[in-house]
Amino acid sequence: MKSARTTARPRRGFTAARRRKLFERLRAANPEPLSELKYGNPFELLVAVMLSAHTTDRSVNAATARLFPVANTPQALLALGINGVKPYLKSVGLYNAKAANLIGLCRQLMELHGGAVPANREALEALPGVGRKTANVVLNIAFGEATIAVDTHIFRVANRTGLAPGRTPLAVEAELVRTTPAQFRRDAHHWLLLHGRYVCVARTPRCPGCIIRDLCDFPDKTRADLR
Numbered sequence: 001m002k003s004a005r006t007t008a009r010p011r012r013g014f015t016a017a018r019r020r021k022l023f024e025r026l027r028a029a030n031p032e033p034l035s036e037l038k039y040g041n042p043f044e045l046l047v048a049v050m051l052s053a054h055t056t057d058r059s060v061n062a063a064t065a066r067l068f069p070v071a072n073t074p075q076a077l078l079a080l081g082i083n084g085v086k087p088y089l090k091s092v093g094l095y096n097a098k099a100a101n102l103i104g105l106c107r108q109l110m111e112l113h114g115g116a117v118p119a120n121r122e123a124l125e126a127l128p129g130v131g132r133k134t135a136n137v138v139l140n141i142a143f144g145e146a147t148i149a150v151d152t153h154i155f156r157v158a159n160r161t162g163l164a165p166g167r168t169p170l171a172v173e174a175e176l177v178r179t180t181p182a183q184f185r186r187d188a189h190h191w192l193l194l195h196g197r198y199v200c201v202a203r204t205p206r207c208p209g210c211i212i213r214d215l216c217d218f219p220d221k222t223r224a225d226l227r
Helices: 016-029 042-051 057-067 074-089 095-113 121-125 132-143 152-161 169-179 182-198
Strands: none
Touching: 016 182, 042 057, 042 074, 042 095, 042 132, 057 074, 074 095, 121 132, 132 169, 132 182, 152 169, 152 182, 169 182
16 A cells, blocks of 8 residues: 655755754753663774674674673674674674684784773774764764764655755765764764664654644655554
């Protein structure tokens, strides 16, 4: 059964007041948003976020629930080695490559950073398996920086709503950083990610129950929730 669609309307463009209202509503619904990844310290967070590429948080949490009680420091993971790490990561997509990256990451942390997670982007992005998105998440959650990590959910929400259109994740990130009011920037990526994961989903967005429906420029809003 196909969802009913509204008649397409021209995009209005986000004014500063409209943008502020959108984030005020997201904040009111979730004042203290948290990552759905399970971790206990910056190193565990770094590992979990690195493992989360191309897979679900649930799969990562299943893997780290087995791994972290056995080894949750760079030293302990290095002692396991690639073949020792692999059995713990089988719930995670691309686990062979991620096992190699994880051991390389731990080795580099020990050799260059005394086993600590660095608090700057350049050093984080130099670690095996760590790209800009992972670095943004770690800088935001572990070190309190107002970074915005753009994943597939945020990329979809930003473009679909008209909040921060862009052809690439980097373009969307730059627009979100530029336009998001300072008081919302620290938590913006959590709010937008969760909204994309549970409401503004890819195939049939749940527009009828969306708290920012009237602020959104998506021309094909669903009339009925067909979950």
